[in-house]
Amino acid sequence: MPKPLQWLFKLFDHLVVIGMSVMGLMVFWNVVLRYGFNSGIPFSVEVSRLIFVWIVFLGSVVALAQGMHMSVNTLVARLPRPMRIACFLVSHGLMLWCCWLIWQGSWVQTLLNWNNRAPISGISVGMMYAAGLVASACMALVLFVNLWRSLKGELPQTWSGEDPYAVVRPEEKAR
Numbered sequence: 001m002p003k004p005l006q007w008l009f010k011l012f013d014h015l016v017v018i019g020m021s022v023m024g025l026m027v028f029w030n031v032v033l034r035y036g037f038n039s040g041i042p043f044s045v046e047v048s049r050l051i052f053v054w055i056v057f058l059g060s061v062v063a064l065a066q067g068m069h070m071s072v073n074t075l076v077a078r079l080p081r082p083m084r085i086a087c088f089l090v091s092h093g094l095m096l097w098c099c100w101l102i103w104q105g106s107w108v109q110t111l112l113n114w115n116n117r118a119p120i121s122g123i124s125v126g127m128m129y130a131a132g133l134v135a136s137a138c139m140a141l142v143l144f145v146n147l148w149r150s151l152k153g154e155l156p157q158t159w160s161g162e163d164p165y166a167v168v169r170p171e172e173k174a175r
Contacts, residue, residue, distance in 0.1 A: 008138070009065045012058045019058075023051045043121040050118075053128050057135035065142045088150060092143050099140040106132030 026044040034040045063069050076087050106129050114126035 009062050012062050012138075016055050016059050016062065019051045019055045023048045023055070046118045046121045046123065050123060050128055054131045057131040061135050061138045061142070064139050085150070089147070092147050092150075096140055096143050099136045099143065102132050102136040103140075106130070106136060 026041065026048050030041045030044040060069075076084055079087065109129035110126045110133060112126075113129060114124055116125040117123065118125060
């Protein structure tokens with residue numbers, strides 16, 4: 001995780017936990033009220049959906065910052081160092097392009113839907129799409145920090161040719 005941004009990702013971690021807790025409680029109580037008392041919390045479906053979207057986007061930012069996204073580096077780990085660096089740069093360039101596409105789409109949808117209100121809660125529908133704006137900007141920031149660190153010679157362990165998930169047999173450790 002990039003050091004200058006650790007406070008931001010810690011905040012995102014806390015927001016994800018709070019969001020999951022609030023969403024879980026709202027859905028739970030809505031189910032109890034509907035099946036037990038034949039009533040419910042009308043706005044819980046809309047608010048839960050909004051919280052879920054924000055949880056997914058903020059969680060994906062944290063996962064990217066911590067290097068927790070799924071990657072298959074079987075081929076890359078066997079390449080010579082210059083080729084690993086080239087793959088690193090190309091993959092980060094493609095991810096930045098995807099961030100730009102997400103930003104553009106989210107920006108258009110946020111502007112189009114900002115004045116539309118959800119029917120029960122009254123929350124702006126644009127808030128749903130604003131999650132894409134925040135996530136794409138933060139992901140791009142993480143990717144730029146990673147690129148900067150790689151230019152300084154601090155490549156991640158997975159790009160250095162060592163596979164952190166490789167199984168090491170006890171007899172190989174003794175050598």
